[in-house]
Amino acid sequence: FPSHDKKVKENNSASSCWSVISGNVYDLTKWINSHPGGASVIRGICGVDGTASFNGEHRGERKPTSILANYLLGPLAK
Numbered sequence: 001f002p003s004h005d006k007k008v009k010e011n012n013s014a015s016s017c018w019s020v021i022s023g024n025v026y027d028l029t030k031w032i033n034s035h036p037g038g039a040s041v042i043r044g045i046c047g048v049d050g051t052a053s054f055n056g057e058h059r060g061e062r063k064p065t066s067i068l069a070n071y072l073l074g075p076l077a078k
Contacts, residue, residue, distance in 0.1 A: 004077050012047020014039070018073070019050040026071040 003018070003025040011018035017029045019042075032042045037057070045053050058064035 003073055003075075008076070009047050014043055014046070017042065017046035019045040019048065020076050021049075021051050021054045021068065023076055025073040025076050026068060027073050028071055031067070031071055 005020075008018045008020055008025055011027070011029075014032055015029070016027075017032060018025055018027050020026075028042050028046070032039045035042045041053070041057075054064070054068070
């Protein structure tokens with residue numbers, strides 16, 4: 001399931017929220033309302049590369065990284 005940047009950009013809302021984190025594409029739609037830091041944080045990275053946001057908040061933390069893995073779609077195709 002190689003996803004391209006264009007496809008990620010199309011999924012840029014709370015009803016379909018994809019984000020790229022560290023070169024992988026994640027479908028965060030179902031996670032938005034469960035995020036302990038608030039839904040707006042996740043909505044802010046819908047359709048864009050959220051690597052800096054994720055790492056700024058969660059770098060090196062095991063739990064957020066393992067939760068994120070549940071939403072993996074696949075690597076971002078070059």
